[in-house]
Amino acid sequence: MASIDSLHYPSQAEPLIQNGLKSRVLLPTDAAYAARIDSYWCNSAKLRPSCIVQPQSAEEVSKAVVALAKANQLFAIRSGGHTNWAGSNNITDGVTLDLGLLNSTEYDDTNQIVHLGPGGKWKDVYDELEKHGRRVAGGRESDVGVGGFLLGGGNTFYASFYGLACNSVIAYDVVLADGRIITAEAEGDHADLFCALKGGGNNFGIVTRFTMRTIPGGPxxxxxxxxxxxxxxxxxxxxxxxxxxxxxxxxxxxxxxxxxxxxxxxxxxxxxxxxxxxxxxxxxxxxxxxxxxxxxxxxxxxxxxxxxxxxxxxxxxxxxxxxxxxxxxxxxxxxxxxxxxxxxxxxxxxxxxxxxxxxxxxxxxxxxxxxxxxxxxxxxxxxxxxxxxxxxxxxxxxxxxxxxxxxxxxxxxxxxxxxxxxxxxxxxxxxxxxxxxxxxxxxxxxxQSYGPENVRRIREAAWKYDPEGVFQRLCPGGFKISALKI
Missing domain, CATH: 3.40.462.20 (Vanillyl-alcohol Oxidase; Chain A, domain 3)
Structure with missing residues (x-):
């Protein structure tokens, strides 16, 4: 006899449910599903996934990734939802892993740094930091999301001081394909990943937190x-x-x-x-x-x-x-x-x-x-x-x-x-x-435009941190290093 869940949930959602994420799954019949699809900035991105999963923590992102990888289930990753081409941050007949609830802005006054969730938007980041008289070298448009912007480099109002926005990131919390949650910094075991994330997109894992330097705010x-x-x-x-x-x-x-x-x-x-x-x-x-x-x-x-x-x-x-x-x-x-x-x-x-x-x-x-x-x-x-x-x-x-x-x-x-x-x-x-x-x-x-040496660095980091190629095979959105000719 079919289970109650299998009667109501598509097969794509089953591995998520089995891994304890049933309450985070949105179905096409749910009003919240419709609202999330409608909230994409560009109509080209408003595809119809079989379901949406909305994790509320890095640990839940880890559960989702492990479940999807084990089931060989195609998925997409959404942060702010502003990338405009079809399939970049959404998917048809797959699972969209929606990071919209990971949208916090947490300022650390002691170190004058800020921890940002990938699903936040720059207008909200600046609103929160203004309370502390600070800001970051972030986006130049209000509705752009934190995650995609920073992983693509990020042109910023402060590029004359610091270069592109990714250079102001001092740490990345990353969920890998095997479920591990690591922190990539300029020094230590994951320095190669830290470098590769500055422009390398979603070839390596899912960033659940960006830590950035802040600078003085004001008018x-x-x-x-x-x-x-x-x-x-x-x-x-x-x-x-x-x-x-x-x-x-x-x-x-x-x-x-x-x-x-x-x-x-x-x-x-x-x-x-x-x-x-x-x-x-x-x-x-x-x-x-x-x-x-x-x-x-x-x-x-x-x-x-x-x-x-x-x-x-x-x-x-x-x-x-x-x-x-x-x-x-x-x-x-x-x-x-x-x-x-x-x-x-x-x-x-x-x-x-x-x-x-x-x-x-x-x-x-x-x-x-x-x-x-x-x-x-x-x-x-x-x-x-x-x-x-x-x-x-x-x-x-x-x-x-x-x-x-x-x-x-x-x-x-x-x-x-x-x-x-x-x-x-x-x-x-x-x-x-x-x-x-x-x-x-x-x-x-x-x-390819980054040059042969940087292509090599991206490729090496991708296979080191995702040796099974989960983010190459199962997550088609984004610019994939595996698509490049060696």
Whole structure:
């Protein structure tokens, strides 16, 4: 006779139930299941797993991993739920291991460090740390999750001081495939894993706690300005100059964006800028502040408000591709020109105009590379040191309402990035090797971009800490080291 559980629970949930996690399992018929699926930022990620398991501790994560591995059950790992491509953090006909309840922010005043759960979001992290007058070198957008952001490197407002955000992590608590819970630090038995987690994604285990250094908090100055399209050449010159001179003003950040953004009136370009020391209208931004404006909302405010300015609306199908280029005005102008062409195609093909597109140009000065090594002498696996000079990270994005439109628009975004790459390849050093994981499409060769030595380090750590290949075979989401040709 069938058991009561087998009559109500799918077979994928049975190993979890047998391992004592029945109360943590959400089924497709549960309201909480529907709420968790709906809470994914991007519609592309709203797949239908057979069940969701929501552990409340590292020990319960361990129970779930052991159960799934023993049953050879396919699973996905969700932290904040912001990664946009299908299958990155969710799964069809499998189990989604949802870390959303591991979302604590615990400040240690004695050591001025903070322990962060992977399921937290940066807006909540900053809210809690503000009570103590502290903050971390974390995310630049309010709804991005802690886990995926840090495991992908994490571009931060403080990169001029510390490099990417992962360099401010001083310890990782990790659940391995065999159920062990270990702490990886810069020194000790797991120093190789500590290094590999700084950019290596989910190839090794599940991080259940990040320990980070904190820094003094306080007000910031910042906001965004919308410009008419004819300022693009001057804006591009401003990007190049700002990137070249970044070392003269470490507290100021900016990005320049060309886009079709209905919430801002359609075809526009804009500057997003801030100063983390609350210096109003800093000298390094004068070229941008002098540009003609349709509006701006620059002011002295909180970090929590500043991180809302780059937020994109939820419930679209989002397509992202990325490329890192030399800090060269001609390449940036070419990308802006190609975006204009793509936006016209999108406008012609989407009659109700309910879409958004943009190309963002974000400075990646060589100083970021140098600061990464100063802040993190144990290293990382990002391979930023391959960059030979100042660079610009390009994020090309389109947001549409349906899966059919996503399939139609995706080749257009890919073509834009490919054409920029082809143009830049005609300029000496025009294309930089490194690719930012958190902006990459699933088809892009991210881990390869880290360079052969870092690929070797990731591979060795993956097989050392997961010799059975559980996170390679059973967890298809993310950029997998096993997919790379040796």
């Amino acid at each position: 910031v100055w910042g906001g965004l300005a919308i410009h008419p399209l004819d300022v693009i050449p001057a804006g591009v010159k401003g990007v190049v100059d700002f990137t070249t001179n970044n070392a003269s003003d470490l507290y100021t950040n900016m990005q320049f964006v060309v886009g079709y953004l209905p919430r801002f009136g359609g075809n526009i370009c804009l500057t997003i800028a801030n100063n983390m020391a609350a210096i109003e209208k800093p000298p390094s931004l004068q070229k941008f502040l002098a540009l003609p404006e349709i509006m701006n909302n620059y002011k002295t405010t909180t970090l929590q408000e500043v991180i809302t300015y780059s937020s994109l609306p939820p419930n679209y199908y989002n397509i992202w591709f990325t490329l890192t280029i030399k800090n060269d005005a001609s390449i940036i102008l070419k990308a802006a020109e190609l975006h204009d062409q793509m936006a016209k195609e999108l406008q012609a093909g989407i009659p109700d105009q309910d879409f958004a597109s943009h190309v963002s140009f974000q400075p990646l000065p060589y100083l970021f590379v140098q600061k990464s090594h100063v802040a993190n002498s144990s290293g990382n696996v990002l391979g930023l040191e391959q960059n030979t000079g100042d660079a610009i990270v390009i994020q090309a994005s389109v947001s549409v309402r349906t899966a059919e439109l996503e399939a139609w628009a995706r080749p257009k975004v890919r073509a834009l990035v490919d054409e920029v790459r082809a143009f830049a390849n005609n300029i000496e050093g025009g294309v930089m090797p490194w690719m930012y994981l958190n902006y990459s499409h699933s088809s892009q060769e991210v881990l």
